[in-house]
Amino acid sequence: MTMIALFLFADLAAGDVYHEIFEHANAAYAAGNFQAAANGYEQLAASGVVLPEVFFNLANAYYRQGRIGLAILNYERALRLAPGFDSARDNLDKALRETAHNLGRPLPPAWEQSLFFWHDALSYTETRTAAIAFWLLFWGLLALRQWRPLPYVRGAAMAAGLLTLAFTGSAWIKAHPHPLAVVVSDKAAVRHGKSDQESVRFELFEGDRVLIDRREDGWARVEKAGGERGWVRDSDVALVGPPYEFQTTRYDIKPNMEQVP
Numbered sequence: 001m002t003m004i005a006l007f008l009f010a011d012l013a014a015g016d017v018y019h020e021i022f023e024h025a026n027a028a029y030a031a032g033n034f035q036a037a038a039n040g041y042e043q044l045a046a047s048g049v050v051l052p053e054v055f056f057n058l059a060n061a062y063y064r065q066g067r068i069g070l071a072i073l074n075y076e077r078a079l080r081l082a083p084g085f086d087s088a089r090d091n092l093d094k095a096l097r098e099t100a101h102n103l104g105r106p107l108p109p110a111w112e113q114s115l116f117f118w119h120d121a122l123s124y125t126e127t128r129t130a131a132i133a134f135w136l137l138f139w140g141l142l143a144l145r146q147w148r149p150l151p152y153v154r155g156a157a158m159a160a161g162l163l164t165l166a167f168t169g170s171a172w173i174k175a176h177p178h179p180l181a182v183v184v185s186d187k188a189a190v191r192h193g194k195s196d197q198e199s200v201r202f203e204l205f206e207g208d209r210v211l212i213d214r215r216e217d218g219w220a221r222v223e224k225a226g227g228e229r230g231w232v233r234d235s236d237v238a239l240v241g242p243p244y245e246f247q248t249t250r251y252d253i254k255p256n257m258e259q260v261p
Contacts, residue, residue, distance in 0.1 A: 018044060018047070018049050021040050021043055021044055022040070022041075022044060022054075024040055025037045025038075025039075025040025025041050025044070025057065025061075026057070028040065029057070029060070029061055029064075034061045034062075034064040034065045035061075035065065037057070037061040038058055038061040038062055038065070041054050041055075041057050041058035041061060042058060042246050045058065045244060045246060046244075046246045050081070050242075050244070051081070052077075052078040052079075052081040052082035052085050052088065053078075055074045055075070055077040055078040055081070055088075056074070056075070056078040056085065056087065056088050056091075058074045059071045059072075059073075059074035059075040059077075059078065059088070059091065059092075059095075060091065062074065063091070063095060067184075068095055068098055068099060068206055068207045069182055069183055069184035069185070069206040069207045069238075070182075070184055070238075071091075071095050071207075072092060072095050072096065072099075072182050072207045072209070073182040073184065073238050073240060075088050075089075075091055075092035075095060076092065076180065076182065076209070076240045077240055077241065077244070079092065080177065080240060080241075081123065082123060083120060083121050083122060083123055084121055084123075095207065096207065098207070099205060099206065099207035099208065100205035100206070100207075100208075101205065101208075103204075103205075103208040103209065103224060103225060104209075104225040105180070105209045105225065106178075106180070106209065106210060106211045106223060106224060106225045107225065108178060112173065115169070116169065116170055116173060119170040119173075119174075122170065122174075123174070124171060124174035124175055127167050127170040127171040127174055128167075128171040128175075130163075130167040131164055131167035131168040131170075131171050134160050134161075134163040134164040134167060135160075135164045135168075137160045138157055138160040138161045138164055141153055141156050141157035141160055142157050145157065177240075177242075178211055179211055179212045179213065179239060180209060180210075180211060180212075180239070180240040181209070181210050181211070181212045181220070181222065181237040181238060181239045181240060182207065182208070182209055182210075182237065182238055182240065183204045183205060183206055183207060183208045183209075183210070183232075183236055183237055184206065184236065184237065184238050185206060185233075185235070185236040186205070186206050187203060187204070187205055187206070188203065188204040188205075188208075188232045188233065188236035188237070189203055189232070190202050190203065190204060190222065190224075190228075190230035190231065190232050191230055191231050191232070192230060192231070193231060194216060194217055194218075194219040194231050198231070201228065201229075201230040202224075202228060202230065204222075204224065204232065204236075208224065209224075209225075210222040210223060210224050210237065211223045212237065212239065215234060218233065218234050218235075219231045219232065219233060219234055220232055220233075220234045220236075220237055222237065
């Protein structure tokens with residue numbers, strides 16, 4: 001009992017600390033101190049408080065500083081956790097319009113687009129819950145068929161089985177997302193190889209979204225919408241995650257639901 005009480009107390013104390021950091025960050029944002037606000041939200045996320053509201057507020061704080069790449073990065077994180085987060089989607093669209101050429105997000109493979117075109121608006125938690133529910137329904141219908149073989153039960157069981165497979169596949173894809181990244185430097189030269197002496201294939205600009213398939217020796221191989229590939233300095237891009245990469249370790253829950261202009 002003593003150990004349980006200690007763990008409960010530790011959890012409650014940690015919750016109080018996180019709430020205090022969150023409120024301080026919100027107060028800094030309200031006062032126009034956007035860097036201090038960003039530091040607070042980054043601290044929360046780096047401590048494991050991975051919530052769409054935290055990433056949304058962090059994105060707003062970076063947007064207010066004119067750091068469009070970091071704003072887009074964190075709006076994407078909020079939407080990955082909560083695809084139905086309309087305020088994050090609206091703000092993301094506004095931020096993208098301020099990039100150099102509003103490059104589209106790289107698309108998943110064609111087979112994934114064909115089979116799972118329906119799941120973009122669902123979160124991982126929702127698809128996993130649906131998969132479990134249809135799996136239980138499938139076995140319940142099989143048990144019912146053994147007890148009382150009604151004519152419609154077999155068809156219903158088959159439908160439940162197919163839906164189980166569909167939502168399980170969706171949950172797996174969402175648990176293993178494509179390695180989307182965002183350019184966080186003003187400009188990134190994409191080269192043929194991992195060297196500054198290699199010729200430039202094309203350029204990316206702050207806020208552009210790319211896929212990363214390899215990271216080696218301080219370089220990342222990226223692919224932009226349309227399929228063009230090349231190597232950029234690892235420091236020029238940041239993964240949407242998970243895992244998450246954070247921009248600061250300087251540390252001086254309710255989101256600030258501001259719509260950016």
